[in-house]
Amino acid sequence: MKHLSEYRDPGLAMGLLADIHRTITRPWVVMEICGGQTYAIMRYGLDQLLPPEIELVHGPGCPVCVTSLELVDKALALASKPGVIFTSYGDMLRVPGSGRDLFSIRASSADVRVVYSPLDAVQIARQNPDKQVVFFAIGFETTAPANAMSVLSAHSLGLENYSVLVSHVRVPPAMHAILSSPRNRVQGFLAAGHVCTVMGYWEYEPIARQYKVPVVVTGFEPLDLLQGIQKTIHLLEEGRATVENAYPRLVTREGNRAAQNVINKIFIECDQKWRGIGLIPGSGWRLRSEYAHFDAEKRFSIDQVKPEESPECIAGQILQGIIKPHDCPGFGIQCTPEHPLGATMVSSEGACAAYYRYSRKTLVPTDQVGSG
């Protein structure tokens, strides 16, 4: 696979690891913002190869993990309505609402469909003029342009049977929330490469200055991650709190202007509730009033949902980097990917699921698995 295998080269990885081992002189806590990064770190076992002084903690960047329970319950209510085709990214189907998930709603005859792109949902709306098609428009800055495009496309097609249930979240306000918490332990950030592909990284410069933390824009392949970690450790050791770009093949300081324009045309900033964390001011996007008729919450009457959360899951603390998945007493016992207690165990980008699948901490010591 051209353009992928180059970024997994073991020889180059060893070179970066050697430099990290040489450079580090004391313990550092580094947060990888994005669940995709957590997944790759666990999948490639990078944590096993790094010096013990580096503690990687997992950030809130798992879109299905932070989508509020209230919204999941609203999605379940909408999907259950007769005449509705409910479309969603696949990950969202197993996220538990207050007692049910989209999978079980589908099993009891609701029309729930997985789409790879919201534009596919628009296509479904065109093909089914007698049905109402709702798309669950969730995610960070990465999914926002495509979600916005779907609204723009439906608008220009004059589609009256397409609407979106919007729950968008943004990274910079979440970083403010994490860094201003008195319990914060994070000393450096690996910023999410794909978010920065869309938004650029200028937004992180004031954060780095205000909280005196280095931020390094980082990709998702093993070499990208190791390079991001290497730069972060160099900045930390040198006492420099600046923003650097370790993902220049995709990211520029300004980001993708065309994508930002589409986002700004359709969405406007709003306060947002994050599952497991709470309300973060200015951390979300909602539809602008000009496009409010595409808002599924306005188009349909949804009975008042009463989300019920249980205190058993500590996903909120995991999403803030306060504790690690294997510190949870339910981890791997009551809470598994088949029976998740929290969304962090559901998505392949959820920190708990990544730990469960690839490491589980109780991983058999490598000396028991043969000489290799």
Next chain:
Amino acid sequence: MSDHAIPEIEGAVCPLPLVHSEHVLLGHGSGGKMTQDLIARLFLPQFDNPALRAGDDSAVVESINGARFAISTDSHVVWPLFFPGGDIGRLAVCGTVNDIAMMGAQPLYLTAGFILEEGLELSLLKRVVASMQVAAAEAGVDIVAGDTKVVQRGKGDGLYINTSGVGLLNPDIHIGGQYARPGDKIILSGPIGDHGIAVLAARGELGFETGLQSDIAPLNHLVAAMLKVSHNIHAMRDPTRGGLATALNEIARQSEVNILIYETAIPVRPAVGAACELLGFDPLYIANEGKLVAIVAPEDAGCVLTAMRNSEYGLEAVIIGEVCPSPSGRVLMRTALGSTRIIDTLAGEMLPRIC
């Protein structure tokens, strides 16, 4: 835990755990943990007997005079009915033939049950049946009994096929998931994931074309060639639904050993690798219909590998790992970078990642 107070921002929140579903979900048919759970909780308590409890690809039973047979059944609901490299008919024959062959038995006779939807074109049915006969002739089995049912239009997906089969098992052969031993080598007959990705692409839902062919094939001649050179084949599986990862997990659990595989040794065609990257799938969990994985005593690994490579459906066979002494029943993978990670059983349905 006690060191960590609830964060100031709001406090830890979590949904209530989902109770065991009261309905059948698609994940119950994934071949992964949900399927195993359904068998353990619902089927096994009712039907419990030693042959079923063994949990292998086919059941081994003895007749009164001491002859041993392997029996298996398999239903096929694949859609579309025709796809690059095969069709539901070839799949139905090879599926049961392979399940019997995985016990080291020689498949002899099959039965076929057809559930037809009202309105199905007879010419299409004829093509499927002809394809079944081609596959049966290739495997050297006869389809000796059958059944036909028709359901109303809208109550089926055109055509479902069930096949059952019986094979003769030499008294000296003892192959099963529980016989893997520390030191054994793991041999895979060829690249993984071709079938699953070819079918997915044939559905036209990927938005791209792959040019991949399904690997559907009867593997009994390959198995016969392996048995000719070794009496030390301990376990075999054809990694169908749930993929190689799930097949190896079943063996690790049944034998109470660890299985270590090497990422760099596992063959994956570039098209399968690329499709999996795009969709967020792992080839280790993608279905195969013409591959087998064998657990072989180390002293025989070389001759078995050679025999496989001399057989039509084993040309690309490779050693991908070994069995390690540990009762934990886990599958581990040494990555290309030298780290080690767990390879778990597939949980339910595979979900495409969001971004």
